[in-house]
Amino acid sequence: MNWDFSNTEELLKLCNENDMPISEVMINREMQLGETRRDTIIDRIEANLRVMNTAVDRPISEPHRSMGGLIGGEAKKLNELDESKAICGPAIHRAIVNALAVAETNASMGVIVAAPTAGSAGVLPAVLMSMYESYDISLDDMRRGLINAGAIGYIITRNGSVAGAEAGCQAEVGSASAMAASALVEMLGGTPEQCCDAASVALSNLLGLACDPVRGLVEVPCQTRNAIGAVGAYTAAELALAGVGPHIPLDEMIQITYDVGRSLPESLRETAKGGCAVAPSLCAECSREAAWQRARAHL
């Protein structure tokens, strides 16, 4: 039996022929190609979940200023927001707090799990930990969710891109959002098809997102982009579980995202030369440049 798959179509075929969820097919693939045992894989996934859990907690108990100095303390601040003003509701509120927290851990040289990248490392922990806190979700569900996300991330990496320098933030936070959306659907008992539908919707909702880090640092706007990636995952999962959408199959959506990413101008692909990166108020050099331009205009 060959458990390898290269795209969503092949993955769904394996799921349906063997009556298995996506996570189970992914475990079988990993056992076969990696010549490893099931419990080794499960232990390692659980270890990664523990790293995620710490990355979510630390910035709330001991906030640190980031290395670049642009962020630090945002998760704690949001965590202390009065309940009457947490208008997103408890689960989404927790997801946003968690996403900000992991971005702070990352930017202050804490330990994170790149999932799929360091810049987008907040999305999966945000979704998984907020689900755990707000719904009846077991550790086993969390492990399965993360493995399911790995399957979607693998397909995107193989057929598209997860690098901001190559295809923009849609390739980083967009991919993470798609992975988290699919994980949510499996954790809530949805079908493999619904998982892929959720991933497709999540990708299409962030299509075209620029990678424009201020001063080239993984801080602004990366931190809040992680939050929107997590919220987008919830939205897409809810849509898919209700059987709404998508209009585009996941394999096509991955190709579309890749094509759009490649056609983004270089200034919007992690070069810090466009988008938020050139906001005059945040970018000292740009504002100096702008001041010169204003001065020249007066001459």
Add this chain to the structure above:
Amino acid sequence: MANNYLGLFDVIGPVMVGPSSSHTSGAATIAWMARQIFSGTPVKAEFTLYGSFAETYKGHGTDRALIGGMLGYKSNDVRIRNAYYEARKNWLKVDFVVDKETHVSHPNTVDIVITGEDGHTLLIRGESIGGGRVRIRKINDIEVDFTGEYSTMIIGHQDVAGTVAYITTCLAGEDVNVATLKLFREGRGMKAVTVVETDSSISEELKEKILQYETVTSVDLIEI
């Protein structure tokens, strides 16, 4: 790494100290590999940063990652955060040179010059090529090219006929399967480096056996 396939933990991973896989994790790995290649205890490490490393190293903690790697910490070791303190504790002097002028072939390039207690030095040039993966491009004056993704043995020797034959015979004797074997040299008959990437790890005994050969000057192992 037994098999080179794109797997679950390439996507859900690596576990690393942030904030950047290329500017932090990759930098730590380059310095860590340099430390493995260096024999003896380093007392001084000078890092010259080029390209994007030179532009944004502070905000990405590239300096701390490089020092951490030099102290033998892997890219997921939280001590990287306090690397300056750890360096002082271990009597390692560190120095950073920012070179924005010199053109290098890869944007994330670093040269590391390590000095040992006895005064001998080693130069390593490394490139962080994305996703935390790295490539070593220079050992002293010899241009090399390897990634450390396999079990790697680096053999310094004179470019004399029979040396490579001796190395491969030793490997075959221990049933070690060679994935790649590359010889890099300054020139004919001069100093050479042979880099052997293998599917299984190499024992200390095998290392000693190769070191006994008269033209061999050093053998170092890298196991990530």
